[in-house]
Amino acid sequence: MKIGIITIGDELLLGQVIDSNSAKMANMIYPLGLKIEKKWCISDQHEAILSCMAQAEAELDLILVTGGLGPTRDDITKKTMAEFFGVPLVFSDENYQHILSLFNARNIPVREEQKSQCFIPEGTRLLENKMGTAMGLYFQHHKKHWFAMPGVPYEMEYIMQNSVLPFLQQHRSHERIMHKTIHIVGLGETDIAARLEPLLHDIPREMTLAYLPSIGLVKFRLTMKSENEQWMSEQLDHYINVCKNELGDKVFSASDDNLESVVANLLNEKNFTLGLCESCTGGFLSYRFTTMPGASDYFKGTIVCYSNEIKINLLKVQESTLNQFGAVSEETVKELVIGGIKTLNVDCCISISGIAGPSGGTIEKPVGTIWIAVGNAENQLTKKLLLGKDRKRNIEGASTYALILCREWLLKQTQKLIN
Template identity: 40%
Template sequence: MEKEISAEIITIGDELLYGQVIDTNSAWMGQELGKIGIKVKQITSISDNPDAICATLTQAISRAQVILITGGLGPTKDDLTKHTLARYFNTQLQLHQPSLDDVEAIFKRYNRPMLEVNRQQAFLPASCTPIRNALGTAPGMLFKEQGALIVSMPGVPFEMKQMMTDSILPRLQQHFQLPQIIHKVVQTIGIGESFLAEAIADWEDNLPPNLKLAYLPHLAGVRLRLTGMSDGNSDLETQLQLEVDKLTHLISEHIFAYGEVTLEEAIGQLLKDRNLTISTAESCTGGLVAHKLTSVPGSSAYFMGSVVAYSNGVKQAQLGVSAQTLETHGAVSEETVRAMAQGVRQLLNTDIGIATSGIAGPDGGTPEKPVGTIWIAYADAHQTIAKKLSYNKTRLLNIEYTVLQVLNLVRQSLPKRVEE
């Protein structure tokens, strides 16, 4: 089996430590490194301080074969990474003409004057291998030290990602003999992490030694990531698929997709596969269900429209909810939400109508209907299904959880419709 290659990620910038900027770079790099068989062992965020950069780099070189650094390469005085690395590797800055050509081309493209500080970005440590930045003015730098590869990249996410994809990842694959690693992701919803772990405990306990399972809970449910590392004795893809098939048999009712697929993408695929159209009638969610559905490319094939019926007047005039229903049962009720789902389906002439109505908070609740009381509904030509939700969360979380639940209701109800 190939030797395991480990990586460390160092992010530089006071704005990260102050919480003014969220570090999304590390998560993305970790995912991409994992795909090629390199495991991230540590992520460190440090300030724009030369001593901190040097000390952190020394520690990283002592325990990892790949060190990826982002941040501190801009044209301003607080961007110290390049000068610090030149000092650390005992070298001088020198002009790299191809990098200067790239910088000049960017300013010419946008018809803007280039300042001396921008020209200085083309001066790089003499001992580094320059890495072209196709989207910005700060080149990357590659160093070799004590058997490790150290790469410094800009902190701007789209610049870093392009540099990683075009240059860094291919270089790492060429430089190291990496093990074959394959990930299989199973997306679940409607079951908590602890209940899920209990349901699949025997299966997990009997996984082969070269396969590892990770539980990744998030708002929409729990992502199960099964990671296989080649042991040289079996077809890794076949081995992984066999285990995924076993897992599917155990929890099929909770699986909505395989791979990195969102719930709204999975719903969209189901609708396209069945040649069905859908519309939404939303009160408490204020159009967020429609937004989720239309965020999927190609959603115009199945999503026809939405009515945000926040007031009772709109519920009556546009969706046909009767005044008697609203007076007797209230806007937040099974009767009203069923009428909303049926009404929007008829109004927009779709196969399916879904609806939400509730008290998201923080006020508006009563003893009979406290904050977090929400009704959702699904309607098609054969059935109307309503479900009551009870949450005790913040307003935004109540809304977001409602969106997930109504989409999941669509997922659960579609097979019943097709079979009838």
């Protein structure tokens, strides 16, 4: 079964909204061994929708459409789908009752305009949406399956979960997709390829490989498609182990765990608590930890010490250190770690101070200069980064390198105990 996505909405093409829905849908169907073959993003205009539907129907078996199901003038998906399917729009009392019950539960009067949202292509099966007024739609046309959902992420997710996934479960083939990923630090894409590809010359033809570089790290992925799950699993395990052995401790994760999970696991293993002192990253590293469920097991808190006053008063950085070396210096990040350990009463502390930009740089310390430190009151590891000019990228990059340094420090503590 070949599956595709059509996302409809000018806001996506204008770049006002980043399309995270498609990735979410892909993630949701992946555990069923299914993947998205192709994706279109089009304007909410009649002709654009019609021609794209024709393309998709010619190439695919099942199409997931999002967007344009709302009650307002720019919502033309249902009308256009009816035209494509060659059926009239009909008023759906089921849809209207759904809106009535939602509004009654919230004590909101139902407007007459809401009725316009209840016209659906004749022959459509409605799909429950407990999260909003726009129900999902299912239609079969020329033996192809069409699902239409609202573009609001949590409404789309609800309909995917409750209607689309059960349908796919019933209709999928015996073929499965599996992948394994390793995460690598300290090596570039080409270096990794030069070391791995000679070892991978004999992979089965069902296996493909991919490199996904991002700031500070590279993900390397092996993917397979086959009906034989056990064989796939064995093959993937075998070749992933080959890669892991070749790259040694450059591999920080051999699962889908991201860097923050790896650090979290190391902290939990050691029963260490963590605290952060963030200056230029402004809370972003803290957010990366706390966005993971269970952060409270090891994470106690963060001081975002944006002003020097807070560095001095709350984290006991010496004024003389700030005057002599500046807030962006090895001396300051070390003192921040020592202060953070005490103020936050934790076993391990990460500090970051830098010039995120776009302004604030000097000749000696240009925009993108960032110091990080990790450790406890007794010993710290430090690192200087020279990143680029882009503020957001500097914040993200600094937080990633801080996680890499934290992993390194935590591994060193284990080695110390062993020696």
